[in-house]
Amino acid sequence: MSQRNAILEKLNKRLDRPDDLKAKEAIRTRLQGHSKNLIPKRGTIPQDQQVTLFRKEAEKVNASIVSVSSYDDIPAIVSAYLRQHQLPAQIKIAPDPRLKSLDWTASTSLMVNDGRADGDDPVSVSHAIGGVAETGTLVMTSGPESPTSLNFLPLDHIVVVRADDIAGDYEALWDRIRQTAADQGTPGKLPRTVNWITGPSRTADIEQTLLLGAHGPQRLHIIMIETADTTSPEA
Amino acid sequence: MESMSPEFKNNARGAIANDPLQAALGKLTHGFPKKRAEAAARLPEFDDLRDLARDIKDHVLENLDLYLETYEAKVIEMGGYVHWCSTAQDARETILDICRKADAKTVTKSKSMISEEIAVNRYLEDYGIEAIETDLGEYIIQLRKEPPSHIIAPAIHLSKEQVADTFREAHQDLDASRDLDEPRALLEEARAKLRDKFIHADVGLTGANMLIAETGTNVLVTNEGNADLTNNLPRVHIVLASIEKIVPTLEDASTILRVLARSATGQEISVYTTFCTGPKRPEDLDGPEEYHVVLLDNGRTDMIGSEFHEMLRCIRCGSCLNHCPIYKSVGGHAYGWVYSGPMGAVLIPNLIGMEEAQHLPNASTLCGKCETVCPMRIPLPRMLRKWRERQYKSELGSAKARWSLSAWAWLAKRPALYRPMMNFGIAILGQFGGRGRFKSLPLAGGWTSKRDLAAPAGDTFINQYHNGARGDQSGELMRRGVIK
Numbered sequence: 244m245s246q247r248n249a250i251l252e253k254l255n256k257r258l259d260r261p262d263d264l265k266a267k268e269a270i271r272t273r274l275q276g277h278s279k280n281l282i283p284k285r286g287t288i289p290q291d292q293q294v295t296l297f298r299k300e301a302e303k304v305n306a307s308i309v310s311v312s313s314y315d316d317i318p319a320i321v322s323a324y325l326r327q328h329q330l331p332a333q334i335k336i337a338p339d340p341r342l343k344s345l346d347w348t349a350s351t352s353l354m355v356n357d358g359r360a361d362g363d364d365p366v367s368v369s370h371a372i373g374g375v376a377e378t379g380t381l382v383m384t385s386g387p388e389s390p391t392s393l394n395f396l397p398l399d400h401i402v403v404v405r406a407d408d409i410a411g412d413y414e415a416l417w418d419r420i421r422q423t424a425a426d427q428g429t430p431g432k433l434p435r436t437v438n439w440i441t442g443p444s445r446t447a448d449i450e451q452t453l454l455l456g457a458h459g460p461q462r463l464h465i466i467m468i469e470t471a472d473t474t475s476p477e478a
Numbered sequence: 479m480e481s482m483s484p485e486f487k488n489n490a491r492g493a494i495a496n497d498p499l500q501a502a503l504g505k506l507t508h509g510f511p512k513k514r515a516e517a518a519a520r521l522p523e524f525d526d527l528r529d530l531a532r533d534i535k536d537h538v539l540e541n542l543d544l545y546l547e548t549y550e551a552k553v554i555e556m557g558g559y560v561h562w563c564s565t566a567q568d569a570r571e572t573i574l575d576i577c578r579k580a581d582a583k584t585v586t587k588s589k590s591m592i593s594e595e596i597a598v599n600r601y602l603e604d605y606g607i608e609a610i611e612t613d614l615g616e617y618i619i620q621l622r623k624e625p626p627s628h629i630i631a632p633a634i635h636l637s638k639e640q641v642a643d644t645f646r647e648a649h650q651d652l653d654a655s656r657d658l659d660e661p662r663a664l665l666e667e668a669r670a671k672l673r674d675k676f677i678h679a680d681v682g683l684t685g686a687n688m689l690i691a692e693t694g695t696n697v698l699v700t701n702e703g704n705a706d707l708t709n710n711l712p713r714v715h716i717v718l719a720s721i722e723k724i725v726p727t728l729e730d731a732s733t734i735l736r737v738l739a740r741s742a743t744g745q746e747i748s749v750y751t752t753f754c755t756g757p758k759r760p761e762d763l764d765g766p767e768e769y770h771v772v773l774l775d776n777g778r779t780d781m782i783g784s785e786f787h788e789m790l791r792c793i794r795c796g797s798c799l800n801h802c803p804i805y806k807s808v809g810g811h812a813y814g815w816v817y818s819g820p821m822g823a824v825l826i827p828n829l830i831g832m833e834e835a836q837h838l839p840n841a842s843t844l845c846g847k848c849e850t851v852c853p854m855r856i857p858l859p860r861m862l863r864k865w866r867e868r869q870y871k872s873e874l875g876s877a878k879a880r881w882s883l884s885a886w887a888w889l890a891k892r893p894a895l896y897r898p899m900m901n902f903g904i905a906i907l908g909q910f911g912g913r914g915r916f917k918s919l920p921l922a923g924g925w926t927s928k929r930d931l932a933a934p935a936g937d938t939f940i941n942q943y944h945n946g947a948r949g950d951q952s953g954e955l956m957r958r959g960v961i962k
Contacts, residue, residue: 247550247562250721250775254543257783266541270548270726274692277727280530283523283736300746338763359763362677378747390763395706413732432556433693435758435765436710439751444703447743448615448631449661450638451505457614458669458676459703459750 279414286377286412293376294469297409300379301465304442305455308465310406314341320466321368321401322351328462330365330399337369339388342403360396367393368401371440372423373408373416374465378441381465382416384423385436394438400460402440406469413439479597479625481830482814486837489812498637503809506634510800513744514851520746527736532855534730535791538722542782545691545724546773552694556756558769566596569774573598573683573716576770577607580714582680586672588698588705589613590685591629591794592718592774594816595829598683609683610675612704614668621648627810629817630742630796635809638664672704682708682766686719687793688734689771690753692727696771698752699738701745709754715766717754720774722790728753734793737853742795777829785864789824791854798848798858804841813838820848820858827865836874839865900938908936 260266288296298308311320325332336342338357347355360367369389371381381402385391394400410416424432444459455461482489493499518524538545550560561576563569569592577585585602587593587609599609599620611620615633619626621644626632633641642658645667657663684705686696696717698705709715725731731753739745758765781790799805799819810818815826815835823838839862848858869875870883889896910916911933918926925931935942 245562246564246568246775249564250562250773250779251543251546253779254546254782257779258540258543259783260540263544267544270541270544270691273726274548277692277729279729280534280733281523281526283521283527285521304746304749362673380747380751385762385765386759387761387763391706391710392764395703395710413735414729417728417732431693433695433753433755435755435762437753438706439747441747441749441751443749445701445749446614446665447701448613448618448633449636449641449664450502451509451631451634452638452661454662454665456669457665457702457704458612458672458707 277417282412282414283377286375288376288411290407290409290411293411294406294409294467296376296411297374297379298467300376301374301381301442302379304379305445306379306442306463306465308467310467310469312468312470314345314403314468317342317345317368317403317466318347318349318351318353321366322353324399324401324464325353325366328399333364334366334368334401335360335364335393335397336367337389337393339370341370342368359390360392362396364393364397366399366401367397368403369393371402371404371408373410373419374404375413375416375439376409376411377413380413381438381440383436383438383440384420384434385438386434391436391438394440395459398456398460399462399464400443401464401466403466403468406467479594479816481826481834483826483830483835483838485814486812486841489814490808490841493808493812498640499635499809502635502637503806506628506631507800507806510742510744510796511851514741514797514800515744517740517744517746521736521740524737524740527733528853528855531734531737531793531853532791534725534733535854536788538724538726539782539787539790542721542724545726546721549689549691549694549724550773552691553756553769553771554694556694556769558694558756558771561770561772562775563772564775566774566776569596569718569772569776570598570601572772573718574602574605574607576714576716576768577602577681578605580680580768582607582714584608584610584675584679585681585683586675586679586708586712587611587616587683588685588700588708589616589632590683590718591626591816592685592720592776593683594626595776596718596774598718610672610679612672612676612708613700613702614665614704617668617672618644621645625811625816627818628796628799629794629810629819629821635811676704676707676711679708679712681714681716682710682712683716683718684708686717686723686771687738688725688731689717689719689723690726690728690731691724693753693755695728695753695755697731697735698754699735699748699750700752701743701749703750706750706752709752710765713766714768714770715754715757717769717771718774719771720776721778738793738795741797741851741853781828786824786828786861788856789821789828789861791856792821792825793854794821795853797851797853801847801851803843803845803847808841813841820862821856824856824858824861824865832865832868832872833874836869839863839869840875897938897940901941904934904938905936908934 446457627635688697805819827835915930
């Protein structure tokens with residue numbers, strides 16, 4: 244008997260359920276329904292307050308955040324950030340059309356490449372699919388336009404997120420991810436990676452001393468696109 | 479891993495006499511409980527979420543075989559492989575086999591308690607494959623060839639000076655006169671050393687905080703980001719997880735995540751929560767080409783339906799360690815195996831045998847704090863008592879202890895004899911001790927050589943109760959709706 248069957252049969256015997264078929268059906272229903280459990284009140288406030296709460300929570304965990312009214316403001320903001328932290332004028336951006344289509348060189352002398360991170364990139368710029376106000380968490384999904392290595396290899400990570408993509412709770416983002424999968428004709432399938440990112444990397448493994456920048460980025464800078472008309476440039 | 483659990487008593491004595499360890503434990507246990515209490519207070523729904531988290535895992539455990547089949551089917555559908563392993567040796571061989579097929583020279587690892595359980599690092603090294611721990615704490619103890627002393631803060635027993643010494647010895651290619659006085663310098667050095675390893679590793683081996691049946695996903699929670707570099711950069715990602723890690727849906731995982739970090743470090747949520755599903759998609763620019771899940775039993779199926787069934791709800795937050803007076807006194811190494819604290823004292827005898835771990839369930843004052851803070855509401859004190867009962871029944875433990883217990887039980891079951899004896903004894907002790915403490919006492923030297931014994935109040939509880947000293951219970955009775 245395979246180890247698989249040995250384990251499953253032993254479990255089945257020990258659990259000794261009265262009706263396996265009924266249990267199976269109940270599980271199928273539960274998975275298909277994937278109903279929400281208790282959502283903390285903190286996550287159910289109106290959308291404009293969610294943006295404020297997101298900002299507060301993100302700053303509390305050492306992220307910095309700046310609001311702009313248009314995607315076109317991003318190159319100047321990035322350039323100022325690099326100067327402020329005395330970083331080389333060189334960035335690796337996610338090949339997201341909303342970032343790629345920006346005129347990076349009009350007002351700056353940035354060297355801009357796109358693609359995955361290779362370990363030598365000091366700064367990356369990527370786009371989140373949304374944020375969760377409850378804990379100031381960014382949500383990123385992997386894909387050809389959003390390589391995951393950009394989120395972790397560079398020492399400085401700059402993330403663009405649209406204010407109207409901020410939700411109160413994690414569950415709202417799961418709804419969105421499921422909807423995207425369904426729209427793409429792959430219902431029920433997650434991208435290879437979904438990353439919840441809440442502040443920059445940290446450790447307290449040495450004498451409980453909190454240090455930022457353990458293996459992931461030491462700084463997390465969030466650029467929030469906050470405008471009444473948040474149509475993205477390629478739209 | 480081989481156990482040193484039979485040596486608990488000696489280990490504990492050594493730990494109490496170890497000043498640097500005591501200093502480290504002091505820092506740990508004052509920090510985490512305070513932060514947990516603050517995080518819990520900030521979330522009014524915290525206790526309700528704990529109830530839900532418990533119910534989710536109870537439901538999964540009641541249907542574990544069905545959930546495992548569902549999860550497996552989904553992993554395969556998403557392009558991954560599932561390997562079922564009954565024992566530690568099966569899991570070691572499976573992992574070696576995957577590494578060999580990938581022609582792996584190096585394996586990066588993020589922290590996994592299961593991998594400690596099966597001691598996979600040494601096994602891989604025996605076969606010429608380098609396994610590198612990447613969590614900072616795990617990296618430090620790997621260099622020192624020590625087991626973790628805390629399930630979420632594995633190097634918590636060390637001072638920064640000890641870490642500096644370890645790095646000087648391990649990193650001899652670096653300038654010997656470099657300054658390693660501050661934790662920041664130590665972190666920078668480890669970060670630089672591990673960077674190359676991350677980029678050039680052939681296989682990434684991670685654990686899993688949860689496995690999601692709905693989507694065939696594994697959840698990884700870290701603050702450092704090391705698990706992400708481990709799963710994203712190498713050609714092959716292996717997830718090593720024990721079978722009870724299943725949760726039904728993404729929503730259920732989210733509920734449990736709301737209590738995990740708050741209970742562990744007092745953070746609202748850990749910095750990185752990662753959901754990995756299968757290998758990279760053809761159009762993806764990064765990610766592993768192969769995705770393997772090694773599902774390990776190693777004693778869990780025997781716990782299903784047993785008196786220790788509920789222990790399988792554990793999400794390894796470490797809260798019970800941080801609040802345990804015994805753990806706070808002796809640290810994790812004294813327990814002699816991978817796990818420690820109250821969860822270790824319940825789990826270890828299940829995994830390595832009651833005889834081998836017989837001291838651990840006795841290393842508890844049964845104060846109950848562990849159950850109070852457990853996010854999954856595991857009745858740890860009750861389970862510790864269960865082990866003690868089993869030990870008594872199977873005649874483990876010293877003859878003297880067993881005889882004393884039998885004598886006391888015999889007496890306690892005979893109130894007509896017990897009460898006069900207690901009245902007499904307590905009156906005598908009360909008179910000699912006044913309202914203070916005994917510094918020494920005949921027949922109680924084992925206790926009083928290390929600490930004072932509080933003198934009894936001079937009267938028994940039953941006498942005080944009969945004499946009307948019942949206190950005012952009206953508040954409690956009103957709360958319970960007995961009176962208005």
